[in-house]
Amino acid sequence: MAKMTFEELDRVREEQRERTAKTSWIRIGTSTCGVAAGAEAVVRAVSDEVRRRDLPVEVQRVGCLGLCYAEPLMEVNVAGAPRTLYGEVGVETALRIVEEHVVNGRPVAGLAMPGVESLGVPDVPSNGTKQVRIVLRNCGMLDPTKIEDAIGRDAYQGLKRALSELGPEGVIAEMKASGLRGRGGAGYPTWLKWKFLREAPGTEKYMICNADEGDPGAYMDRGVLEGDPHAVIEGMLIACFATGCSTGYFYIRAEYPLAIDRIEGALRQARRMGLLGKNIMGTDFCCDLEVRLGAGAFVCGEETALMHSIEGRRGTPRPRPPFPAQHGLWGKPTNINNVETFANIGPIMARGGAWFGGYGTETSRGTKVFAVTGKVRHSGLVEIPMGTTLREVVVDICGGVAGNHRIKAVQTGGPSGGVIPAPLLDTPISYETLQALGSIMGSGGMIVMDETDSMIDIALFYTGFCVEESCGKCAPCRLGGKQMHLLLEKIRSGKASWSDIGTMRRLCTTMQKASLCGLGQTAPNPVLSTLRYFEDEYRAVIVGAPA
Amino acid sequence: MADAVMVPDISRTVQKWRSKPGSLIMALHEIQNRYGYVPRNVSLQLAQLMNVPLARIYEVITFYNYFRLEPPGKHNLSVCMGTACYLKGAPALLDTLKNELHVEEGETTPDGEFHLESVRCVGCCGLAPVVVANGETLAKVGVNAIGGLLARCRNEQKED
Numbered sequence: 001m002a003k004m005t006f007e008e009l010d011r012v013r014e015e016q017r018e019r020t021a022k023t024s025w026i027r028i029g030t031s032t033c034g035v036a037a038g039a040e041a042v043v044r045a046v047s048d049e050v051r052r053r054d055l056p057v058e059v060q061r062v063g064c065l066g067l068c069y070a071e072p073l074m075e076v077n078v079a080g081a082p083r084t085l086y087g088e089v090g091v092e093t094a095l096r097i098v099e100e101h102v103v104n105g106r107p108v109a110g111l112a113m114p115g116v117e118s119l120g121v122p123d124v125p126s127n128g129t130k131q132v133r134i135v136l137r138n139c140g141m142l143d144p145t146k147i148e149d150a151i152g153r154d155a156y157q158g159l160k161r162a163l164s165e166l167g168p169e170g171v172i173a174e175m176k177a178s179g180l181r182g183r184g185g186a187g188y189p190t191w192l193k194w195k196f197l198r199e200a201p202g203t204e205k206y207m208i209c210n211a212d213e214g215d216p217g218a219y220m221d222r223g224v225l226e227g228d229p230h231a232v233i234e235g236m237l238i239a240c241f242a243t244g245c246s247t248g249y250f251y252i253r254a255e256y257p258l259a260i261d262r263i264e265g266a267l268r269q270a271r272r273m274g275l276l277g278k279n280i281m282g283t284d285f286c287c288d289l290e291v292r293l294g295a296g297a298f299v300c301g302e303e304t305a306l307m308h309s310i311e312g313r314r315g316t317p318r319p320r321p322p323f324p325a326q327h328g329l330w331g332k333p334t335n336i337n338n339v340e341t342f343a344n345i346g347p348i349m350a351r352g353g354a355w356f357g358g359y360g361t362e363t364s365r366g367t368k369v370f371a372v373t374g375k376v377r378h379s380g381l382v383e384i385p386m387g388t389t390l391r392e393v394v395v396d397i398c399g400g401v402a403g404n405h406r407i408k409a410v411q412t413g414g415p416s417g418g419v420i421p422a423p424l425l426d427t428p429i430s431y432e433t434l435q436a437l438g439s440i441m442g443s444g445g446m447i448v449m450d451e452t453d454s455m456i457d458i459a460l461f462y463t464g465f466c467v468e469e470s471c472g473k474c475a476p477c478r479l480g481g482k483q484m485h486l487l488l489e490k491i492r493s494g495k496a497s498w499s500d501i502g503t504m505r506r507l508c509t510t511m512q513k514a515s516l517c518g519l520g521q522t523a524p525n526p527v528l529s530t531l532r533y534f535e536d537e538y539r540a541v542i543v544g545a546p547a
Numbered sequence: 548m549a550d551a552v553m554v555p556d557i558s559r560t561v562q563k564w565r566s567k568p569g570s571l572i573m574a575l576h577e578i579q580n581r582y583g584y585v586p587r588n589v590s591l592q593l594a595q596l597m598n599v600p601l602a603r604i605y606e607v608i609t610f611y612n613y614f615r616l617e618p619p620g621k622h623n624l625s626v627c628m629g630t631a632c633y634l635k636g637a638p639a640l641l642d643t644l645k646n647e648l649h650v651e652e653g654e655t656t657p658d659g660e661f662h663l664e665s666v667r668c669v670g671c672c673g674l675a676p677v678v679v680a681n682g683e684t685l686a687k688v689g690v691n692a693i694g695g696l697l698a699r700c701r702n703e704q705k706e707d
Contacts, residue, residue, distance in 0.1 A: 068673020219668075222670040295576070310569055312571035313569075314607060379675075381673075
């Protein structure tokens with residue numbers, strides 16, 4: 001293999017593009033959800049059939065297109081017939097598609113998925129779907145185990161521009177222009193965090209990718225890690241270059257075995273190609289990235305807890321300040337960003353911050369990926385420009401609630417977020433608007449509830465979660481959460497009096513103000529937001545509630 | 548028998564991780580992948596070879612949900628209790644499994660055949676509710692599919 005240089009990267013890209021343009025292919029989604037729906041059997045059957053008939057078509061295993069409700073997904077592109085995506089493909093259907101579409105050149109009517117032609121093409125808000133895919137640009141479009149596929153779709157072009165043209169200061173300026181804010185949920189401007197780390201004294205600094213996606217009901221990061229690992233690696237490398245880190249860590253939850261495999265495999269390939277390690281692309285930039293695993297502790301999504309975990313210790317948080325940029329991993333300056341944040345960086349560098357900032361609202365730029373699940377017809381991953389309304393996501397893109405039910409509420413932000421009732425669904429999505437409604441953007445979980453779902457039950461579910469996941473270090477979270485949970489159980493069982501609501505509100509305030517970390521501070525949100533919008537449900541089960 | 552292979556295995560793990568800072572959790576992952584849990588005698592060896600107090604190892608093992616101190620069952624069933632699965636009927640699945648197997652969450656049947664637990668979220672929310680059976684993720688599991696799942700597991704063991 002030739003030594004990796006800027007020219008070599010472009011040569012590999014051109015070669016791969018030419019190859020892709022000439023190739024007929026069948027793509028089958030084999031991310032966790034595809035596999036769970038039976039994609040492996042489809043891959044085997046289709047591969048056997050293609051071999052048996054000696055068909056001039058390549059069977060590719062790709063990542064998640066985000067249309068999880070219709071898994072297994074199979075997309076066919078052969079000369080002389082329109083490129084077509086098929087959903088809910090079993091072995092029999094797959095063989096029929098091979099026969100009719102691949103051999104006879106006629107797409108199978110009735111099985112094709114409508115309106116998804118331009119998914120995965122950034123810049124083209126796909127007709128009918130309103131999606132703009134920047135983060136998910138390659139998910140479902142390439143074989144995530146092949147670095148050449150990624151390079152053919154512009155992977156590492158952002159790194160090339162950063163190294164060859166921008167320099168560290170230029171990268172941070174580009175980030176500032178983009179307006180990108182942290183996609184883990186807190187929404188802190190990414191460029192500012194990078195600037196703090198760059199200006200921190202010392203030469204030993206660390207970059208961390210938070211891939212401990214612990215929000216139950218959310219899997220945006222899994223989709224990206226499994227479907228396009230090089231997007232995250234490229235983002236990490238650019239961040240390391242801009243801030244002066246030579247070591248970075250992926251902190252990935254152990255519950256995502258496939259994501260771990262994909263990142264480890266991608267790191268090996270990048271290292272072998274000279275995109276990782278010493279003198280990257282022939283420059284004097286040296287950087288290596290390693291994987292560290294989580295072990296099932298939600299609190300490790302909190303940055304100080306996460307760093308303790310990477311140090312091999314219990315994942316308990318500590319007070320901030322000092323912030324990681326001053327005192328982080330092993331006491332050294334450190335920066336932590338989320339998977340989705342990193343996946344945005346490559347395109348921002350390659351195409352410019354202004355391009356990215358052109359999407360979204362004044363204060364919330366770019367796009368956001370949501371995992372839309374629960375009682376929704378078309379559950380899956382959706383990437384929309386900020387400013388899109390909740391209703392457009394849940395109803396227009398995801399088909400609304402299944403069956404004859406109606407939407408009651410949408411929950412965002414997981415255990416740290418709140419419920420947003422149906423009448424407020426025309427709210428445009430941004431960090432500020434969701435917060436004003438008593439919820440948060442969060443990492444991107446969006447759970448749809450219908451009128452059969454009890455809001456007290458939902459509040460109980462989330463407080464139960466926080467009680468179990470509380471690390472126990474600070475009393476407001478350890479004791480307050482438990483008491484809040486007991487009060488909710490008392491309310492649900494119909495034994496509560498109205499004064500218990502007052503007690504619960506006071507507990508909420510105490511936890512918000514006095515807890516050590518985000519887990520305890522935000523744990524009351526599901527309780528407070530259900531009280532705010534669905535107080536009727538509480539009144540209905542409390543004897544003697546004031547009218 | 549397990550003891551005979553334990554020594555070389557763990558020394559390999561130790562060699563790989565000892566020089567890297569903060570790698571106790573990574574070493575524990577390797578050990579659990581190998582044995583299905585973290586046996587006490589292995590922890591004792593690890594303490595010696597990595598030169599860390601046993602208490603440090605146990606404080607880590609017991610903090611994280613993922614690490615186990617008891618051997619798993621021959622068949623491991625995890626019901627996902629993420630929000631999407633919860634809304635779509637995971638509690639009923641867990642109850643059915645508890646009734647069928649006569650165990651509580653986190654327990655193994657007396658014959659060691661089945662271990663039942665709930666997990667936080669396996670990130671397969673689009674296909675909720677989800678059960679992970681022996682590492683394989685099963686999508687859109689209904690209560691009436693539980694009987695078949697258990698029968699399949701039992702048959703497998705006959706074929707072995």
